[in-house]
Amino acid sequence: MFIFRRIIRDDIQYKLITGNNAFDKIAPKGSLEQYIKVDSISGGKYLTYLLLEKNELTNLLLGLLRYRISTKNEFIDQINTINIPENIQSNINSLLALNKYDIIYLSRIGVSQEFHEIRISQIISNFFEFLIQRKRKNIIIFTKVLENLTSVVGSKYRILGKGTDETWGNYFLMNKIIEYNP
Numbered sequence: 001m002f003i004f005r006r007i008i009r010d011d012i013q014y015k016l017i018t019g020n021n022a023f024d025k026i027a028p029k030g031s032l033e034q035y036i037k038v039d040s041i042s043g044g045k046y047l048t049y050l051l052l053e054k055n056e057l058t059n060l061l062l063g064l065l066r067y068r069i070s071t072k073n074e075f076i077d078q079i080n081t082i083n084i085p086e087n088i089q090s091n092i093n094s095l096l097a098l099n100k101y102d103i104i105y106l107s108r109i110g111v112s113q114e115f116h117e118i119r120i121s122q123i124i125s126n127f128f129e130f131l132i133q134r135k136r137k138n139i140i141i142f143t144k145v146l147e148n149l150t151s152v153v154g155s156k157y158r159i160l161g162k163g164t165d166e167t168w169g170n171y172f173l174m175n176k177i178i179e180y181n182p
Helices: 009-013 021-026 033-038 072-080 086-097 113-118 120-133
Strands: 002-006 047-054 059-069 101-111 138-146 158-165 169-178
Touching (some): 009 033, 033 059, 120 169
């Protein structure tokens, strides 16, 4: 059975090694301590969720997801740091001008390296989207994804443009629009 739930302080017992150097530098030896520190349970601004597989003896950490509520201005700032085709820029500006979208920054999806080949990230992404849709609002999700890891979020996210970051290297700025239709 899979469990997708918020991180708690007791989760410091779990280890997550993804095999991605930039990702694993944030959490030395796979510790979840840094994730707990920046989560809202510790006064931070992120919401962190874990995907666990529960069996009779223990829970196995498969991966995690971290996000936070963002702003239209932050999204625009991110767009302005990359090269975006004019037609995409125009579409985004039109959507944002409607002022009907909540903006969410999907900060991180990490999958234990032993489960990369079975697309655990897609399960995490689906749980996340279900969680977000329960808010019954129109939402724009944006994320930065390393250029060789776009399968983490899947084809449901649209590539807006390419950027470079000192910590992460080359990445794609991607987004997904969720329309609430009752």
